[in-house]
Amino acid sequence: MHAIVFIVYPGFELLDVSGPASVFQGANRALSQAGRPAFYRVGLASALGGLVPSSCGLAVHTEPLAEHMEPLAGHTEPLAGRAPAPDTLLVAGAEREPLGAALRDAVLLAALQPLAASVQRLGSVCSGSLVLAALGLLDGHRVATHWDACQPLARAFPQVRVDPESLYVVDGRLWTSAGVTMGIDMALAMVAHDLDAQIAGDVAQRLVLYARRPGYQSQFSPVLQAQIQAGHPFADLIAWIDAHLDAPLDVGALAERAHMTERTFHRKFVSATGETPARFVETVRLDAARMLLAQGLAVKAVATRVGLFPTSRLSLAFQRRFGVSPALFQALHGTPP
Template identity: 65%
Template sequence: MHDVAFIVYPGFELLDVSGPASVFNGANRALRQRGKSDFYKVGLASARGGGVESSSGVALETRPIADLRSAEARTVLVVGAEREHLLPAVADPALRAALPHLAGTAERFGSVCTGGFVLAALGLLDGCRVATHWDSCQPFAETFPRVTVDPDALYVIDGRLWTSAGVTTGIDMALAMIARDLDASIAGEVAKRLVLYARRPGYQSQFSPVLKAQVKGGSPFADLIGWMQSNLDASLDVPSLAVRAGLTERTFHRRFVAATGQTPARFVETARLDAARMLLSRGLSLKSVAAQVGLFPPARLAEAFERRFGIAPRLFRDMHPEL
């Protein structure tokens, strides 16, 4: 059995536990259907044990973290919460006493969402690259300058350290753990049974270009951006987009930058390259991908892709097959 210990505290985010826990349970179910024994055993620990209430009011029964032996915690994950609940957790003497040893002896350790703040406060993330909730990336980086925060990744694997971004990305990280521990097909079965749209790879951004643009400033170009996403193979230069928006080129450029924080050209390239990553992970040829995302011929796609991501698209496709 592979024991997974979730570390919780008053006010924790319930989905940070229930999402990944359901994934691990799903893996056991898939194994049983194949005539095999359960692999995962999920447990919860807190500073003093007993019932611990989440931010949603639902309480979970836990054991004292001091009673959690190293052999019973092969994977240790600290769950997240809002700032007002994180601060008491960071200062809790029982957590501060137990977590360094557990993290040091576990096969892997990490956090879901903002749980990384607790680990970072103990110096356990110094020199590491991590993911956290998009709204916490800047304060995390400012508070812990020795930690490198990846603001885009859904989850980050840095040696034994696994960290995920906001809330539901804990599910994506748990699926990746299953694929590594057991079999990619098991992870696929779990994702399908949980009716997930897709297994999202860690490199995928927390926000698509569309959502980023919609969040920033109310986005007066929401309809146009939606059309752009559906027509990446069309001519998306400033003159064409300005006509579609009913504005002069100069006015369109100025208002688009104000609304999205990016020039139209940069935004279009980002949208095309994000789409290219997803299509490449499905095993499509460079020629097909280049045509679909509007970066044809393939040499144009390869140049833009390598400039942005530092890796050739062919190699990326080989390294990130969709499972």
């Protein structure tokens, strides 16, 4: 079995662990239903072991990091009472205060350093990247982290190439994800890598996820970013646009839904979001098109779903925005449906 160990410390973000762990256990469930043996063994470890409180007050039971060290020379199996060395090691993130305490925890860092050097796959969820950076394990690598940790990570560790956009980044054996729920996206990508895309898709469906998101997508979708900027009354309208991409979304239709004249709507929308309604609608449609193409949906079907039909209209907009055709993008990033 493939052993995955999450490294936690007092005040860690529980969802950084529970989200990805649910994905790995979901993969085992999907394998069982397909008549295949379980693949993942998931564990929790901390510097000294025992109960470790999370950011939400719930505590988890952990094993001491020392129990996961490689067997002594001459031993091919773990020593009695010692857990097997992990194949994948993932460090959970936290808010600034508990994360700062973890970075000052000499016992945690000393135990983690040799273990991290020996695993097949090393990674972090959210701001857990700073723990790996403190050990010099991210030097020269491109990494993702929570948007609020991007600048602190770049300032404190200039030798690390911080990617402020991607949901997750794979750089050799190093896997790093952006904030909180993006750990789920990264875990799904690991399942697809370790097993196959079908199992990953089954897990995503079981968890009632909207879609399996590829790593290159931004931490903030254009819909969420616009909702943050716009506020009332456009937040609801923006959500409606995202749910009705195949509908007519010209200025007249949107102004009518917002109960404004076209001129007033255009002026207020630009003021609130920084984009014209037409530019925003195209951005959301193309963002959705990228996601659907990456899932393997046919280009013609994608054009219909996102309201950029016929396919020539989708192709022109896609090429203009991203510099590649939808078909080439799908060849580079797509997975079978």
